[in-house]
């Protein structure tokens with residue numbers, strides 16, 4: 254994955270690796286010359302010690318000449334990693350099926366694109382460089398020692414190889430702990446975000462509510478995982494330091510034995526002791542970098558999993574729908590294999606009519622909407638628009654013919670005008686303003702400081718929920734699509750918002766084929782047909798309000814609950830209608 258950059262970046266990375274190798278070779282030569290210099294000084298050979306002194310100066314000069322540019326190059330290679338990771342993620346994001354972007358995946362993409370990309374950018378310079386340096390210097394210096402004294406060389410080489418292998422093995426263990434931590438980080442982040450968003454509800458429920466307890470439990474678990482990961486990291490460092498310490502003691506023991514046996518000169522003995530001491534220091538300094546390098550590897554792996562994620566198959570010659578009816582034909586689908594959330598669902602929304610979906614929470618209403626928009630492909634059966642399977646129409650065709658108004662409206666940091674124009678990029682100014690008028694956006698735009706040119710903050714934080722939904726309806730009206738998928742707001746709206754949204758939605762449904770997850774009484778009553786789902790994700794009944802209220806127990810209960818809890822809303826609704 255280090256080769257994700259452009260050709261020139263890959264070449265730079267190769268040059269960097271070559272420079273690291275050269276710097277490591279020069280440093281090893283310098284260090285061995287220090288040992289030989291000490292030996293020469295002890296033996297009183299001034300000519301030889303002079304020659305070694307020159308070698309030492311040359312070796313360290315080469316080291317500096319190779320090391321500095323390798324650092325500069327590594328920074329450039331790292332910068333391109335950030336750009337490339339963002340480019341690859343962005344390119345892939347527009348190809349992936351919309352169903353890919355659930356909360357966990359979106360969190361994971363966010364982490365990969367931010368902290369992950371920074372770790373990857375730091376990998377060549379701050380981590381790869383010192384690690385390669387440490388490992389190369391250890392192995393090259395030991396090889397040199399083989400020529401000076403094969404026994405010392407052999408034992409130093411053995412210790413170096415054991416240290417390099419142990420480092421790889423131990424950091425693989427740490428990687429597993431870090432991956433678990435990353436998953437928990439994502440889960441905690443999304444839960445805390447959700448916790449902040451639902452504060453009004455939680456505060457109304459009082460302290461120690463289910464939401465509060467579940468966030469506390471997640472945080473406690475997060476703390477445990479963090480402690481476990483830190484322990485794993487510290488354990489790796491401690492074990493690596495122990496391996497190094499044993500290695501150094503073994504080399505010292507062999508060297509001392511050779512000295513006592515008279516097989517090593519005192520000068521060389523001191524030289525080797527100094528050399529091994531410096532080597533051990535160098536090796537110990539590289540160990541913590543393994544942790545960072547592992548995190549960079551995790552980023553590359555996550556990137557790989559996004560790049561390798563399955564795309565939906567697209568037809569070579571997309572079919573054309575005969576009309577804009579929507580047909581679910583024995584549809585079965587689950588997010589996990591062998592765990593369907595909708596089962597054997599069959600019903601048809603005739604072209605130009607409105608069908609309301611009702612059913613308990615989790616019965617699969619949103620899932621059916623997403624299948625109609627081809628966020629996912631069905632496991633069994635078929636979803637057809639105008640008689641053609643959505644797989645034969647192709648995702649582009651399907652999305653072009655659909656306007657979606659879901660509850661979670663996202664607004665971009667741009668003007669109010671541009672946020673509406675997103676519904677149809679080529680629309681004229683008149684068309685945008687017409688849609689804004691029809692959805693009741695014009696009414697609140699007048700009160701904003703720069704009207705339609707007011708910048709909406711990221712996510713639409715400076716608009717109310719009802720206003721955001723009006724923008725979303727304006728977008729959909731502007732798109733003027735023949736099929737409308739609508740998830741009505743569950744939260745209560747004030748009279749003004751309710752009135753504008755109701756008017757906008759009526760206009761939106763107009764002559765379009767509309768599939769709506771209905772929460773509001775008027776939508777259910779006005780629908781041409783209602784599909785009742787049971788908790789198993791099966792169709793329990795299909796009919797009009799008048800039919801179902803007589804024939805279906807579940808629907809009667811559902812309607813009863815709504816009217817009981819909405820008595821005050823119905824009277825308010827009728828009052829606001831009267832006022833018009």
Ligand SMILES: Nc1ncnc2c1ncn2[C@@H]1O[C@H](COP(=O)(O)OP(=O)(O)OP(=O)(O)O)[C@@H](O)[C@H]1O
Nearest residue numbers: 355588589594612613614615616617618619620621
């Ligand atoms: N992206 C997903 N990954 C895994 N499971 C999911 C996903 N989305 C929904 N589910 C599960 O599928 C089932 C049906 O969910 P769905 O949102 O379609 O129901 P719903 O009837 O719209 O519920 P609600 O009225 O509460 O919005 C639920 O058990 C839900 O937990």
